[in-house]
Amino acid sequence: MEIDAKMVEYVAELAKLRLSEPEKAAMQQDLTKVLQYMDVLNQLDTADVPPLTHVSGVENVFREDEAKPSFGREKILQNAIAVEDGCFKVPQTVE
Amino acid sequence: MSGYKNTGYEVVIGLEVHVELNTATKIFCNCSTAFGAEPNTHVCPVCSGMPGVLPVLNRKVLEKAVAAGLATNCTITQQCKFDRKNYFYPDLPKAYQTSQLYLPICRNGYVEIEGDDGPKKVRIHQIHMEEDAGKLNHDAKSGSTLIDYNRCGVPLLEIVSEPDMRSAAEVQAYLEKLKSTMEYLNVSDCKMQEGSMRADVNLSVRRVGDPELGTRTETKNMNSFKAIARSIEYEIFRQIEVLEDGGRVQQETRRWDDEKGIGYAMRSKEDAHDYRYFPEPDLAPINISDAYLAEIAAAIPELPDQKKTRYVADYKLSAYDAAQLTRSRYLAELFEQTVVLGGDPKEAANFLIGDCMRLLNAEGREPESLSFSPENLAALLKLVAASTINKTTAKAVFEKIYTENIDPAAYVKANGLEMLSDDSELDSLIADIVAANPKSVADYQGGKKAAAGFLVGQVMKATKGKADAAKVNAKLQEILNKQA
């Protein structure tokens, strides 16, 4: 898999990373190298293999629908960038 | 409505409906789901996306999702998993929504509605479980947005229909069917004004007979039947106009401004649709047994359509009355309890559909907010049946029951509202009225039969409305005809 500059920009946009031009170039090179190496997986025929997502075999884990006291608001907000009226405050979102 | 029917276009509509489940706690943590709390007070590290936290699924969410699927004729996915849907937005603290894409809990169902051309099935593509996002409050003055995570993690079902609806009326019928079904199942309160039921409308138009679907737009996040209907009408005409002008409909996401009555396109973003779904590693897979399915199925109550059929068969109600009563589970239950307590089914239906709904509608309230007991309604119906009070009095007493849940028998007695049962008293009253109104008597006898109505009214007035109007009428006729 060859990664082109456009792909690096697209992925960076998805990942919300701002890369400088040298960073982009290095990223393009590194990702291409790593992904080309990863293409080794295509040597394996996996057509009939179900993907393994959960390894421990644990299933059907539930909690009861019983309310417990929530956390103190100040603890949730204690690391925030800005707080107003008990809320996290950010620049206005645009729709 | 349906003014486009003659334009040569057909409308194709599919819906994504979000229904908030009425669990006590959130989907993945023990925080309360109660509506209207102070910002960020129903929040813990899990639902606020603190580093290192893990979700644990609320048992009731699965139960309710399965019930919703069974009630809408879906196949339940017995090996089911959650997936992460990744995107950045401040109302989503983890920057991913835990949802279902690859193995949604319910697939391939349908609901039956009364369509434009008779009964029809609207197919359900899938129903999946997911978490709600937080609430953003915009402060235009300071140019900032305030984030409240109270709603984060409130459990939702997303019900995705096939594009089977052809008009705003069918959309309304479908939504009402979903709403009543979810209420009957006790899955959701479907309070649209609180946002616990909201719909995204996917809509396209095409020339009648065209086998290809047109380009569709998605109008997002509407939470009233009226707004949905208006936005659909608007969007239909907008798309037809674009096509008629030789243009092309853009595939886009739109918003509906109900105050201004206009729809508008949202700023589209290049990355908007690459959500990078993948199986959620933090939640254990769900393996639903046949026994569990049977258990949920057995607990499903009688649904609106079944009730409707039974009301027509057992209580001889009209299909219309039965449909009105069963639209709300609460109303239907009130009706049934009243009947069990000895109230006449037809009379009970009349009061509930007529007076009761009229009063509710005037206040813009839902049947769930009714506070009177079936005992008092049944007692009222018995007073009417025994001719203790007449119909006019009964209506007035019902309003008292509606507002204050009074005991009708005690109320009638205390206010002396019983009908005059003493015939001799009534006879002398009638004689007095006849004597005092010679002109009306003459008119009647001269052929103006309507004059009798005036005389009946005078008698009723004299009895303060407590006489049996039918009886008064009969007695008057007898006297007048005799005199003639």
Place this chain on the structure above:
Amino acid sequence: MREKTAKELRAALKAGETSAAALAECYLAKIAAEDAAYHAYNTINERAAAEAAAVDKRLADGLDSPLAGVPVAIKDNIATETMPTTCSSKILQGFMSPYNATVIEKLAAAGAVLLGKTNMDEFAMGSTTETSCTGVTKNPWDTAKVPGGSSGGSAAAVAAGLAPVALGSDTGGSIRQPCAYCGLTGMKPTYGAVSRYGLLAYGSSLDQIGPIAHTAADCAAVLQVIAGYDEKDSTSAKDVRFDFAAALTGDIAGKKIGLPKNYLGEGLDAEIRAAILAAAEQFAALGAEIEEFEMPMLEYAVPAYYIIASAEASSNLSRYDGIKYGYHPEGFADLEDLYLSARSEGFGPEVKRRIMLGTFALSSGYYDAYYQKALKVRALIRQNFDAAFAKYDAIISPVAPTTAPRLGESLSDPLAMYLSDIYTVAVNLVGIPAISLPCGFDAAGMPIGMQLLGAMWSDDKLIDLAHAYQLHTDWHEKSPARKEAE
């Protein structure tokens, strides 16, 4: 009190020869005096003395646990309410967790005393502890060399005698490889054996918290305290209960140990190969049956691992956006700028690389070819391990192809760094437990480690194998300080 094991400290406490307060004071003083040479710690627990005094009261009231009164160091990706939790990343600078990880609660209940938070590769992404934003950690055996990673701070702390035991986390070898580089014993438990609640996620389906110690017996002591079902972690196992104390029999007669020949081939240092073969002979001498076999698919584990780990990481690290916690950028123009500034300034190069790789692997059009493919390969690798464990009680394997490299040599070539994880990542992909323990030294005097791999939920039996080995060898008793003394 240097380089005592937790077991020895417990004995001294029980005998009344020392107190929790005295131990805490002793370790804190040593950290203050010596950690500048290693930078094992990011944060020192200022409340350690007070907490130790409180533990002494509980000890007097009869508190007894394998770690009662014992100081413990904590990797800086485990949430603590009273100390910052930073993952050695600028993006979490100053972050105070509003809650404690389950393992922290369990340690507190057991009367362990937290010494501080240890340095690591940023978000556990690295094999050398050089990607930390707080500076590199040095290997106590040779301060020109790396301690390994990502739990390099925890390993250096224990190796230098700045903590008797420590917690690390292992996503692709992050406990086992630093233990090999630092002459220590460390364990990656079966996925689901220890609660992950409060472990700041890197690869959620791979991460496990585990012990770093001098001995297998100390690993058992730590696991006795931290392992077990946690209702807050849906992936923790409910019906598995280990009795690690009872598991240490030292009797391994008749155990079957597989020796995968192809693990000892090209690319492995000759000295390490010789040490592994010698260890296998030692096991045979203890009554175990050693059998050579071929373990297929070794070369596919690294690519499958890096796709899955990076994909999960790209999602797990999306929450770090500068809004709710950690690094807050200044002078941003709008929300988008806030996101971009926080993440671009807050994450280091290796983290960005893995976020990019993982985002790509999940992106539209590539999911099937990369992420899905990796999950399928993972299933095949699991089948191979299942087949091997049908025959063997354990597999003996190298931990890393070399002993600790010099500082500054590894980061320039990411692919080469990933490839050095060849012996460790398969364990995480399939979920099995593995214990890393010292088995020799190279010509330069740097420790060599081996690992024992076991079937799912065989953690206790695996520790017993390592314990038996350590009853008859003394590699685990060597230390940098004793080396100097010799």
